[in-house]
Amino acid sequence: MAFPDRFDGLPAAPRCEGVYKVTGDTRGNNVAIDVLGVTKVFGAADSGFRALDKVSASIRQNEFFTLLGPSGCGKTTLLRLIAGFEFPTEGRILLDGEDIAALPPFRRPVNTVFQSYALFPHLTVAKNISFGLEMLGWPATKIASTVERMLALVKMEPMADRLTDQISGGQQQRVALARALAPNPRVLLLDEPLSALDFKLRKEMQIELKRLQGETGITFVFVTHDQEEALTMSDRIAVMSAGRILQVGSPREIYDRPTERFVADFIGETNFLEGEAKVAGDRLLEVRLDAGATVKATAPDAALHAGRTTVAVRPEHADLVPGDGPADLTGVLKNIVYFGTDTHFHMTLDNGVPFIVRQQNTPGEGSGFSIGEQVGVRLHADAAQALKD
Amino acid sequence: MAGKRHFDVRRQPGFAFVAMFSFFALYLPMALLVVYAFNAGDSLALWEGFSFRWFVSAWQNDTVQDATLRSVIIAVCAAVLATSAATMAALATTRTRPYRGQTFTYALINQPLMIPEIVTAVALLIVFSRIKVWTDYSGLGYLIAAHTAFCVPFAYLPIRARLESMDLSLEVAAADLYATPWKAFRYITLPLLRPGIIAGFMLAFVISLDDVVITEFVKSGGQDTLPTYMLGQLRRVVTPEINAIATVFLAFSVVIVTAFFLMTRKKT
Ligand SMILES: Nc1ncnc2c1ncn2[C@@H]1O[C@H](COP(=O)(O)OP(=O)(O)OP(=O)(O)O)[C@@H](O)[C@H]1O
Ligand SMILES: [Mg+2]
Numbered sequence: 001m002a003f004p005d006r007f008d009g010l011p012a013a014p015r016c017e018g019v020y021k022v023t024g025d026t027r028g029n030n031v032a033i034d035v036l037g038v039t040k041v042f043g044a045a046d047s048g049f050r051a052l053d054k055v056s057a058s059i060r061q062n063e064f065f066t067l068l069g070p071s072g073c074g075k076t077t078l079l080r081l082i083a084g085f086e087f088p089t090e091g092r093i094l095l096d097g098e099d100i101a102a103l104p105p106f107r108r109p110v111n112t113v114f115q116s117y118a119l120f121p122h123l124t125v126a127k128n129i130s131f132g133l134e135m136l137g138w139p140a141t142k143i144a145s146t147v148e149r150m151l152a153l154v155k156m157e158p159m160a161d162r163l164t165d166q167i168s169g170g171q172q173q174r175v176a177l178a179r180a181l182a183p184n185p186r187v188l189l190l191d192e193p194l195s196a197l198d199f200k201l202r203k204e205m206q207i208e209l210k211r212l213q214g215e216t217g218i219t220f221v222f223v224t225h226d227q228e229e230a231l232t233m234s235d236r237i238a239v240m241s242a243g244r245i246l247q248v249g250s251p252r253e254i255y256d257r258p259t260e261r262f263v264a265d266f267i268g269e270t271n272f273l274e275g276e277a278k279v280a281g282d283r284l285l286e287v288r289l290d291a292g293a294t295v296k297a298t299a300p301d302a303a304l305h306a307g308r309t310t311v312a313v314r315p316e317h318a319d320l321v322p323g324d325g326p327a328d329l330t331g332v333l334k335n336i337v338y339f340g341t342d343t344h345f346h347m348t349l350d351n352g353v354p355f356i357v358r359q360q361n362t363p364g365e366g367s368g369f370s371i372g373e374q375v376g377v378r379l380h381a382d383a384a385q386a387l388k389d
Numbered sequence: 390m391a392g393k394r395h396f397d398v399r400r401q402p403g404f405a406f407v408a409m410f411s412f413f414a415l416y417l418p419m420a421l422l423v424v425y426a427f428n429a430g431d432s433l434a435l436w437e438g439f440s441f442r443w444f445v446s447a448w449q450n451d452t453v454q455d456a457t458l459r460s461v462i463i464a465v466c467a468a469v470l471a472t473s474a475a476t477m478a479a480l481a482t483t484r485t486r487p488y489r490g491q492t493f494t495y496a497l498i499n500q501p502l503m504i505p506e507i508v509t510a511v512a513l514l515i516v517f518s519r520i521k522v523w524t525d526y527s528g529l530g531y532l533i534a535a536h537t538a539f540c541v542p543f544a545y546l547p548i549r550a551r552l553e554s555m556d557l558s559l560e561v562a563a564a565d566l567y568a569t570p571w572k573a574f575r576y577i578t579l580p581l582l583r584p585g586i587i588a589g590f591m592l593a594f595v596i597s598l599d600d601v602v603i604t605e606f607v608k609s610g611g612q613d614t615l616p617t618y619m620l621g622q623l624r625r626v627v628t629p630e631i632n633a634i635a636t637v638f639l640a641f642s643v644v645i646v647t648a649f650f651l652m653t654r655k656k657t
Pocket of ligand 2: 075076077191
């Protein structure tokens with residue numbers, strides 16, 4: 001076994017970096033999992049279904065890393081490859097710098113919280129939590145104290161002796177979490193663990209998960225297709241589509257600086273404007289928009305070229321102004337949608353393209369604009385983001 | 390639930406009559422058999438008062454004792470062997486990726502249910518008599534082997550049903566929690582499979598206990614089981630002793646079937 005020593009420390013014991021063989025990424029962060037050009041084809045290698053296509057990612061130690069993407073994009077497949085339930089058709093997966101291709105799932109210091117929980121129905125809550133520890137051959141006293149601590153961690157002490165079908169869905173979810181955390185894995189994989197919970201419980205569990213990750217210092221790889229969940233919880237997000245990772249970055253980077261149309265569109269609302277670009281500096285384009293104005297747009301390397309380009313502008317990165325004043329873009333106000341905290345103004349620009357402006361609501365008076373009116377838009381500095389095509 | 394327009398067999402003319410007749414035809418003879426087991430007289434038709442004398446007489450009958458013991462030995466051995474084989478067969482046919490010829494395997498395992506018993510009996514008789522000549526062995530082994538063979542499909546069905554309804558992700562979860570394949574089977578699959586295995590065992594046990602045709606063909610001299618003994622008695626003078634034996638048999642079967650029912654119903 002390649003990782004036996006790691007099961008021996010008490011779960012919440014501080015990690016001593018020197019003990020583990022660690023590798024760094026280019027910024028000097030320690031990498032827990034390195035996914036290197038992984039392709040997964042179901043069925044025949046040439047004609048089968050390509051669930052993952054040359055996926056690469058470095059997941060850092062102690063990171064809350066989220067895989068975000070629409071249904072069927074390959075999130076679960078990537079988790080299953082890391083856990084060892086499937087094997088890559090091509091590419092390698094490193095754990096702390098060691099290739100784990102040869103390790104079966106029961107030898108990998110990686111645990112999973114399954115979407116369906118997969119709790120053992122013939123065992124009690126406590127026995128479910130101790131299962132992994134018993135399989136590792138921990139001494140009984142250490143198992144007992146660890147189970148005790150795990151039960152406390154997920155606030156399930158009163159239900160320790162219940163069978164798992166005698167507790168609620170939210171409680172089952174917590175047991176699944178405790179069971180996966182108990183062996184103190186190097187990496188915890190969570191496959192949409194909150195999707196079955198109601199709104200309120202989900203919010204609670206989100207905070208709970210974040211707290212647990214902070215307390216245990218375990219690397220979390222979290223799968224969701226809920227963009228808000230991803231933005232609020234993650235250290236970094238990988239946005240996936242059709243078997244590829246499109247962009248990896250902090251929630252802020254993903255939201256403010258999407259590199260592709262799909263990413264911009266999938267997360268939050270976005271306005272897309274076309275224009276003619278010319279390079280204006282390092283990561284900077286000057287774009288003459290078809291709709292009128294000329295703007296500076298931040299550009300990822302792949303979009304840093306002259307010619308036709310698309311820029312994204314978030315609705316809250318623009319202000320609505322009266323039509324007779326100075327403005328970057330002008331058009332007709334088509335609809336006003338009131339949302340409580342803010343108001344969405346749907347307009348059609350002079351060249352026929354739709355555009356949405358979101359304005360924070362202030363107490364008292366209304367917006368002062370009315371449908372059918374000629375209005376203008378002023379873009380914030382830095383609002384425009386060029387997308388690769 | 391069903392609206393008035395729906396076809397409901399219970400509303401067809403004569404349904405009640407046919408149903409009642411069927412129940413009578415089925416249970417009246419059995420009821421009579423049980424009643425006359427308690428007859429004080431020698432007759433199967435004339436009631437002469439209540440008594441346990443035929444139960445006592447059957448109990449003290451050495452031949453009946455022998456036959457009962459033999460029946461139970463054969464049934465226990467056959468049920469154990471058949472259940473083990475059926476468990477392995479069920480695991481092999483459900484815990485794999487679908488493969489070519491899987492349906493054929495199912496059919497092969499279950500075919501004994503369709504083949505007329507008499508055919509199996511004759512075939513076994515021919516083979517076993519050969520082996521008897523070669524080896525000179527004429528013990529209970531032949532009967533146990535024969536019973537095991539026809540009990541396998543009965544044990545297989547409830548076990549496979551249980552396996553198929555089992556959540557595969559549980560075994561994956563066990564592997565994720567450091568259980569080797571053997572430990573995952575031992576601590577997860579097997580405990581969850583237990584009700585199916587017990588049900589399969591009981592079914593095999595009752596089927597073996599009850600068998601006449603194959604036993605009659607395969608047994609050597611002096612190897613009567615309870616059913617073949619009873620069949621032999623019917624050719625001679627019939628006393629209510631037969632009824633008493635049959636009644637005990639019936640009571641025993643009812644207990645096992647009830648247990649089977651409770652076992653398979655509990656926690657699906
Ligand atoms: N065992 C398999 N055989 C064939 N195709 C598979 C298999 N497992 C997954 N796929 C396919 O691979 C693709 C990715 O599946 P995956 O389960 O990873 O999606 P996902 O991103 O987790 O989606 P969801 O959000 O719906 O859970 C899907 O199109 C799926 O149909
Ligand atoms: Mg999934």
